[in-house]
Amino acid sequence: MDKDNLYKIETLLSHNTRDDENDRALTPPIAQTSTFYFNNVDQVKKAFNFETDDYVYTRGNNPTIRLFEEKMAVIEKGNASVAFASGMAAISSTLLSLLEPNDKVVFHRTLYGSTHTFAKTVLKKYGIESIFINLTDSDELKKNITKDVKVIYFETPANPNLELIDIQKVKELIGEKNIKIVVDNTFLSPYFQNPLELGADIVLHSATKYISGHGDVVAGVVVSKDVDYIHGLKFSYMTELGGVLSPFNAWLLLRGLKTLHVRMKAHESNARQIAEFLSKHKKVKNVVYPGLENFPYNDIVEKQMKGTGAIITLEIDGTKQDAIRFIESLKLFKIAVSLGDIESLVEIPSEMTHLGYDKNELEDFGLSEKMIRLSIGIENAKDLIDDINDALDKI
Numbered sequence: 001m002d003k004d005n006l007y008k009i010e011t012l013l014s015h016n017t018r019d020d021e022n023d024r025a026l027t028p029p030i031a032q033t034s035t036f037y038f039n040n041v042d043q044v045k046k047a048f049n050f051e052t053d054d055y056v057y058t059r060g061n062n063p064t065i066r067l068f069e070e071k072m073a074v075i076e077k078g079n080a081s082v083a084f085a086s087g088m089a090a091i092s093s094t095l096l097s098l099l100e101p102n103d104k105v106v107f108h109r110t111l112y113g114s115t116h117t118f119a120k121t122v123l124k125k126y127g128i129e130s131i132f133i134n135l136t137d138s139d140e141l142k143k144n145i146t147k148d149v150k151v152i153y154f155e156t157p158a159n160p161n162l163e164l165i166d167i168q169k170v171k172e173l174i175g176e177k178n179i180k181i182v183v184d185n186t187f188l189s190p191y192f193q194n195p196l197e198l199g200a201d202i203v204l205h206s207a208t209k210y211i212s213g214h215g216d217v218v219a220g221v222v223v224s225k226d227v228d229y230i231h232g233l234k235f236s237y238m239t240e241l242g243g244v245l246s247p248f249n250a251w252l253l254l255r256g257l258k259t260l261h262v263r264m265k266a267h268e269s270n271a272r273q274i275a276e277f278l279s280k281h282k283k284v285k286n287v288v289y290p291g292l293e294n295f296p297y298n299d300i301v302e303k304q305m306k307g308t309g310a311i312i313t314l315e316i317d318g319t320k321q322d323a324i325r326f327i328e329s330l331k332l333f334k335i336a337v338s339l340g341d342i343e344s345l346v347e348i349p350s351e352m353t354h355l356g357y358d359k360n361e362l363e364d365f366g367l368s369e370k371m372i373r374l375s376i377g378i379e380n381a382k383d384l385i386d387d388i389n390d391a392l393d394k395i
């Protein structure tokens, strides 16, 4: 599509970024091949020297993967993007590409469990110091911007407690220092938030979630305005560490993206109704959902988000056993890790996605043992509310 700047995101999502006049296929074919042949050695040399963008080997590039990367760059308002085999491959490769021994990286204290474990164990092994602070507090950030800090990394909303970080504020506080801001935008998708427009240098996603949307792919993607950075990330980290996306999964992601806007609106509409219902129920406390009247970061919602997403956290007014009874009594919500699928999912982070956090430290990381996380799907809202109501009746 050559009018990226003219079309609105719904149109960009619905169409291919470019059509192939050779096959005129409305849905692009899957280039299910590991390697690509050349007609002569000169062609090989030019491809290896990046004088042409000819395909060489699928671990470096592939037509279906390239289509996905092009589309992600457009909708996430960047200039280039690289796909990965998983969100964690995207996260680990990005951090390794930006950091060296003796560097420091500042993380928001609440993070997806495996990201936290990667920072605490793998980065440490390579002499990189991870500092976990409360990035919702500007003073804490100011105190921790020291000369060895090379990266500030956060999720906004954070998984699972939905704390929001003001991206523009972080950018302002860094000033001219050479520190990269990396934002995990998984919870909102490019439809509801574009961190690169707010001052982030790099945005990444677990594409397993809303970008796929159908719970049938594990994938990751990184987008930036800096074309050279993405080139280096792709050819010095993705290809060398080997976390390549499969062409079939790229194709499924392209299919998922076509309905991202429709799904996100449906997820959000359901989530709003469910959050309102939960916040009025006497057996429920601490309902957290952006936009709810008592949500502490509504000023940031207004400033940087185009929608409030579909993740809700809550606690049952009772014991952890009551929380377990509640989630086991739900019929439509499946007990599962992951989020962003068509189907509604439920989990207790301290027992599942965030098991890597030391139980004694949970509170320090903004989590509670009894917290329940709901990923609201696109079923009928009343059916979901009735399911929750029936499960609450059982405790």
Ligand SMILES: Cc1ncc(COP(=O)(O)O)c(C=O)c1O
Residues within 6 Å of the ligand: 086, 087, 088, 089, 112, 114, 115, 155, 159, 184, 186, 187, 205, 206, 207, 208, 218, 219, 220, 338, 339
């Ligand atoms: C916010 C966030 N980032 C990253 C990941 C990791 O992604 P993946 O499971 O695709 O490796 C997850 C997974 O749940 C997540 O929730």
